[in-house]
Amino acid sequence: MVKQERAQVTRDRLVEGAALAFYRLGYGMATTTAIVEEAGTTRGAMYFHFQSKEEIARAVIDKEHSLAMEAGLRIQALEKPAFETMVLLCIDLAKRLMTDPVVKAGIRLTTEITNFDPPLVAPYEEWLKTFAEIAQAAVREGDFRKDIDPVVFARFLIPAYTGIQLVSDTFTGREDLLPRIREMWTFVLPAVIPDDRIESARELLDRLIP
């Protein structure tokens, strides 16, 4: 490997090691020693890539967020109806929240407000924008009622999802996240779906989250 590639491999290992340390210990309790141990590298390597614990935490969040946005684009590229796309995005994030250390840690770092001053709003803003756009498309496609304001809808759904994954994490380490997401959508459907499409929306939901 050339020097630059080796540096990238080390940086990736540090981000993954930091994710494991942050998830296990929390941001405040995770020492740089714990991060270096999880990554299997040296302190020197860490300080070559990152100036501080805060900088490495931001790198974990950036990595998590770029993974989420890539997955989001892949799902949007399937060109399913907008309502189905929203449910698929919720499911996809849930699955990665159950399995991917960087995603698990990134979302926790984002939701633990005191980790950053000022608090990080960028990851939420991107989700809000994405969901408002797709909800707008659902209105155009007739799957959402005409009187739904896509921005208000996103401002409700993204925080609700945030809380649901957090409480699922607290109670079961997110093992019950998928049924909780189905329940969330079940409560939301009657507010957003026109009466004549609500049965097919319920069937879709049952098919996507059996």
Added chain:
Amino acid sequence: MVKQERAQVTRDRLVEGAALAFYRLGYGMATTTAIVEEAGTTRGAMYFHFQSKEEIARAVIDKEHSLAMEAGLRIQALEKPAFETMVLLCIDLAKRLMTDPVVKAGIRLTTEITNFDPPLVAPYEEWLKTFAEIAQAAVREGDFRKDIDPVVFARFLIPAYTGIQLVSDTFTGREDLLPRIREMWTFVLPAVIPDDRIESARELLDRLIP
């Protein structure tokens, strides 16, 4: 003051000082020195009352939770219809989340999962039980549809509220929490309220959160 009363005053000041330190710095970053400084007491006084930072954090959560439960009982004692009682509980907690340092810190300590191992589920469990009982009464009173499962409803609403206050905290320090709660209920109403009562439910919501 007799000795016992003085000790209680000191303990209360420590809990409030700890709340301020935890809210400002987060659990991981809040040192016992910061707690003692916020409380205006001595390390000796702190270690007389609490064995560890974890113990004082649990005392903050206990205090916050008993304040919330007292307020809950006061609101339930008004004997309003069950649906109105649920909205009033959401508003009351929101107002205390905006103003009371112990409530602000207690909820943050509860939602920051890595603070405690295993994570704290008791505060959620009490809210879930309370809301399931009141939702059951709303079904009896005909304000909720007969096919609503009160336990499933609570399992959706409490986490959704948790996330909404968290995102409101992140974006505005909870200044926009009340309009966000009105939006939450607006999205939930069509799923839970029978068609012939939905207009009066909307009017009630507009009256309670203008």
